[in-house]
Structure formats: C-alpha cells, structure tokens
Amino acid sequence: xxxxxxxxxxxxxxxxxxxxxxxxxxxxxxxxxxxxxxxxxxxxxxxxxxxxxxxxxxxxxxxxxxxxxxxxxxxxxxxxxxxxxxxxxxxxxxxxxxxxxxxxxxxxxxxxxxxxxxxxxxxxxxx
Numbered sequence: 447x448x449x450x451x452x453x454x455x456x457x458x459x460x461x462x463x464x465x466x467x468x469x470x471x472x473x474x475x476x477x478x479x480x481x482x483x484x485x486x487x488x489x490x491x492x493x494x495x496x497x498x499x500x501x502x503x504x505x506x507x508x509x510x511x512x513x514x515x516x517x518x519x520x521x522x523x524x525x526x527x528x529x530x531x532x533x534x535x536x537x538x539x540x541x542x543x544x545x546x547x548x549x550x551x552x553x554x555x556x557x558x559x560x561x562x563x564x565x566x567x568x569x570x571x572x573x
Contacts, residue, residue, distance in 0.1 A: 527552050
C-alpha cells in the first residue's frame with residue numbers, strides 16, 4: 447500500500463504518541479508499504495514551530511534524518527496536485543490539509559488521518 451501521512455499523523459508517529467492509532471502505526475511501519483510526507487506538512491511544521499504554536503520532541507533539523515530512518519519519502523507538490531486542489535469543494539478550509547487531500551486524490555494515495563473532514567472528499571483514508 448501507498449500512504450500519505452497527514453501532518454498530525456507524522457508528528458504523533460515521530461513522538462510515539464498514544465494518539466496515533468495502532469492500525470495507523472502498524473501500516474506506517476509495515477515493511478511492504480510506502481509512506482510519504484508532503485512537503486506542505488514540513489512547511490506547516492516549520493511555520494508552527496517558528497511562531498511557537500508547535501513544540502516538537504525532536505528538533506526540526508532532525509526531521510529529515512527521522513524520515514530517512516523510517517523510510518518515509520518527502521512528496522513534492524506538483525502542478526497536477528494544484529489542478530486537483532483547484533477543483534476541490536471548500537468543505538475543509540485549512541490550506542495545508544487541502545493540498546494533502548489533493549495529493550492523496552491525484553497521487554492515488556491513502557491518507558492516514560484522524561481528521562473527519564477528509565471524508566467529504568474522494569480521497570481514501572485510514573485511521
């Protein structure tokens with residue numbers, strides 16, 4: 447399977463937080479699965495870390511090493527993702543979540559998220 451981690455999913459996974467469902471943790475660590483983290487999530491983490499709205503247990507500068515060690519690939523935002531974004535209804539207002547939804551749809555990835563707003567869109571979700 448191919449999974450796209452929502453921002454909170456990645457944070458909870460990186461911090462071994464009990465808020466991450468056992469099913470999500472199992473799929474993220476399964477050897478045969480491919481996991482991705484949108485560059486938009488890294489942008490969101492950087493912004494929230496720099497303005498004091500997010501306190502990570504691992505320094506931001508160590509995220510890339512953590513991603514590599516856990517076989518999580520950074521997913522760039524491509525033009526086709528943006529075309530998909532333009533066609534989305536406005537059920538969800540958060541711009542970071544909207545690009546993650548668009549990437550999930552266009553890239554045919556299952557998004558690992560607890561966010562119920564994702565279910566308003568034709569994107570596969572797992573929690």
